[in-house]
Amino acid sequence: MKVLLLKDPKEDDRGQDPYIRELGLYGLEATLIPVLSFEFLSLPSFLEKLSQPDSYGGLIFTSPRAVEAVELCLEKDNKAEVWKKSLKEKWNAKSVYVVGNATASLVNKMGLHTEGENCGNAEKLAEYICSRLFPQCLHLITLLPKMSSSRRVVQPFGNPQAVLS
Numbered sequence: 001m002k003v004l005l006l007k008d009p010k011e012d013d014r015g016q017d018p019y020i021r022e023l024g025l026y027g028l029e030a031t032l033i034p035v036l037s038f039e040f041l042s043l044p045s046f047l048e049k050l051s052q053p054d055s056y057g058g059l060i061f062t063s064p065r066a067v068e069a070v071e072l073c074l075e076k077d078n079k080a081e082v083w084k085k086s087l088k089e090k091w092n093a094k095s096v097y098v099v100g101n102a103t104a105s106l107v108n109k110m111g112l113h114t115e116g117e118n119c120g121n122a123e124k125l126a127e128y129i130c131s132r133l134f135p136q137c138l139h140l141i142t143l144l145p146k147m148s149s150s151r152r153v154v155q156p157f158g159n160p161q162a163v164l165s
Contacts, residue, residue, distance in 0.1 A: 001027065001028055001029070002028075002029045002030075002031065003023065003028050003029070003030050003031070004030075004031055004033055005017075005019055005020065005023070005030040005031065005032045005033065006033050006035045007019065007032065007034070007035070008034050008036065009032050009034065017032060019032075020032060038065065040068075040069055040072060043069065043072055043073055043076070046069060046073055047073040047076065047079065050070065050073055050087070051079070051082070051087065053087060053090040053091050053093075053094065054090065056094070057094060057095070058094040058095035058096060058097065059091055059094065059095075059096045059097070059112070060096075060097045060098075060125070060129075061096070061097070061098045061099070061103050061106075061107050061114075062098075062099045062103070062122055062125075063099065063100075063103060064102055064103055064106055066103070067103060067106040067107055067110065070110065071110070083110075084111075088110070088111045088112065091112060092111070092112055092113055095115065095129075095132075095133075096112045096113060096114050096115070097114065097115055097116040097125055097128075097129055098114045098115075098116055098117050098125075099116070099117070099119060099120070099121060099122055099125050100117060100120065101117050101118075103117070104117035116128050116129065
């Protein structure tokens with residue numbers, strides 16, 4: 001039987017989309033149709049902020065798209081060299097939080113040390129961060145690249161100074 005699979009294609013370590021492989025095991029022939037597109041709208045502004053780690057108390061990555069945004073910024077204007085020479089070290093001196101193991105893995109590949117990956121969602125991560133930093137975090141400004149299409153925004157640590165980029 002043929003089925004339509006409405007999602008972005010992703011390859012696993014075997015070079016195949018895991019949904020297509022799994023459905024095939026049950027005799028289903030899946031045709032993958034990407035239904036969403038994504039565009040980064042504020043990369044220049046984000047790059048400017050990313051280049052000023054001394055202005056922020058840390059980084060929060062909520063999705064693999066947030067990591068992709070950093071990678072795209074670093075590809076522009078030879079920023080990759082600046083990242084290797086100084087920016088990476090400066091960001092590593094701060095807290096770098098992530099939602100989920102997949103995001104943590106991508107952030108680690110960029111050379112950053114992460115925490116919070118086992119929280120599972122933004123709300124639990126915010127609670128985790130607060131439990132570790134509160135009340136010190138109220139005066140810190142944290143760079144939070146917002147890549148979610150969700151309309152619900154969790155105010156990081158109840159911090160009105162958090163920058164949603």
